[in-house]
Amino acid sequence: MIRVENLTRYYGGTCAVDEISFEMGSGGILGLLGPNGAGKTTFMRMLTCYLRPSSGNITVKDYNIHEHPIQIKELIGYLPESAPIYPDMLVYDYLKFVADVRNLEKARADSRIKELAGMCGIREVMHKPVGELSKGYKQRVGLAHAMMSDPEILVLDEPTSGLDPNQIVEIRDIIRRIGREKTVILSTHILSEAEATCDRIVIINRGKIVADGATDELKRQAGSGYIIHVSLRHGNPGEITQAFTGVPGISDVALAGSGDGIIDFRLACSGQRDIRPDIYGIIKNNNWPLLEFHRETGTLETIFRELTRGN
Amino acid sequence: MNRAATVFRKEFRGYFISPIAYIVISVFLILTGWFFFSTFFLFGQAEMRSFFSLLPVIFSFIIPAVTMRLFSEEFNTGSYELMLTMPVSPPDIIIGKFTAAVAFVAVMLAPTLSYGIFISFIGDLDWGPVAGGYAGALLLGASFSSIGLFASSLTRNQIIAFITGMSFCFVLTLMDKMLFFLPEGALNFFQYMGAGFHFQNISRGIIDSRDILYFLSICFVMLYATNLVIRERK
Secondary structure, three states: OEEEEEEEEEEOOEEEEEEEEEEEOOOEEEEEEOOOOOOHHHHHHHHOOOOOOOEEEEEEOOEEOOOOHHHHHHHEEEEOOOOOOOOOOEHHHHHHHHHHHOOOOHHHHHHHHHHHHHHHOOHHHOOOEHHHOOHHHHHHHHHHHHHOOOOOEEEEEOOOOOOOHHHHHHHHHHHHHHHHHOEEEEEEOOHHHHHHHOOEEEEEEOOEEEEEEEHHHHHHHHHHOEEEEEEEEOOOHHHHHHHHHOOOOEEEEEEEEEEOOEEEEEEEEOOOOOOHHHHHHHHHHHOOOEEEEEEEEOOHHHHHHHHOOOO | OHHHHHHHHHHHHHHHHOOHHHHHHHHHHHHHHHHHHHHHHHHOOOOOHHHHHHHHHHHHHHHHHHHOHHHHHHHHHOHHHHHHHOOOOHHHHHHHHHHHHHHHHHHHHHHHHHHHHHHHHHOOOOHHHHHHHHHHHHHHHHHHHHHHHHHHHHOOOHHHHHHHHHHHHHHHHHHHHOHHHOOHHHHHHHHHHOHHHHHHHHHOOOOOHHHHHHHHHHHHHHHHHHHHHHHHHO
């Protein structure tokens, strides 16, 4: 359905999106996760043909963004961040305009606007100017805007930002319902939201994809593995690395930092067995002065923090 | 084209949602009415030439005020992102906005038709030059609208868009009044480039294809330039 190939975008000298490639079939909800400024919005703007990539390509069905922007825009409904809708227009007039641009027939447009008004809970504000609405209502009008033509792909940039907890639950329900039949791409930096709504999660950091997988799979990875941090006062990191590498249960030994004669190690562990006694045994046998020793259990949050550290 | 028409309807209606349209039309009617009728009875001639000769200067600052919001406001509020991610192409948006501005100029001019009707009661008005004058006024309005639209596409600040558009229009209007300062060899060129010169010809009732071509080329060049600016923004 959607294929992204080596997508890159520069703003002047800064690289916002750096050689991103992934594919997505039809149906399901994909969550784009990343810290602020990771390139989520830039990616979405390129997908919706608002920005042109510096290089690379996106294909949606058989169309590509360079040659068939109009056809792609017809397939996609897009809610930009904070729903910047014309403040002077009445909600009804605005939705009518959207229906017009989307080439809905007159009778169909009326029934669709009614349907969306019910679905998004904006019936009572239909005859108010958009500028007078609260952020939550504006966001819902934006959602109605995106869903007007019942598009095959829905792209939502932080759809729940600025909403109160009740509204967040409502909007999530709507998104999940749509995700059963259509393809939804949403961006967020709220991890619980991604966990609750998305079938697949792509984590972006500094314009690059750092993790990509089904939500359950990522969670399982995070849940089964854990990380042990060890700080030692010792001169030879190579010797320590060698000693730890042989231990069954440790999948990766990484030097996290060194300085002032102190060496920090990150030991990625997998399996159910607690291997802390084994590690302590090695340290004791070698008589390395131990400064710190603790375990961190994995959740989506640790994965996210791990991958997007240094921002 | 269908979508350009949709954009046109939205923009044209947009003018009349806010009070700006009514203020601009009032200012325009008061200014032209005052300047025209304050000398009309002194001359004692049943014609509208002095009304039309006012238009280039008045349009030079009224029309940029009408067009300044067209793109600047969208860039500023971010609504341009919504607009462009719906299935419309930049040319659709530009043509829709441009025709809406021209239609607004026509609405603004419409009440002044009553001047002609009143004059025809008190004297023998020749409708030929009047019709030519209105045709010329629309062409002039269209070219100034295209200039204003271009100025608006350059910036997200409406005031900058207004001042840029106004300066551009004033230069075109006053160019053939400043010929005195120019070297002889360049006279013809600069006279030909001035909007005032071409507008005078049409408002005298002479429909010359060169004048029409002049205004149409300004529109075309400016709309094309707007398209380039918009594409560059991507």
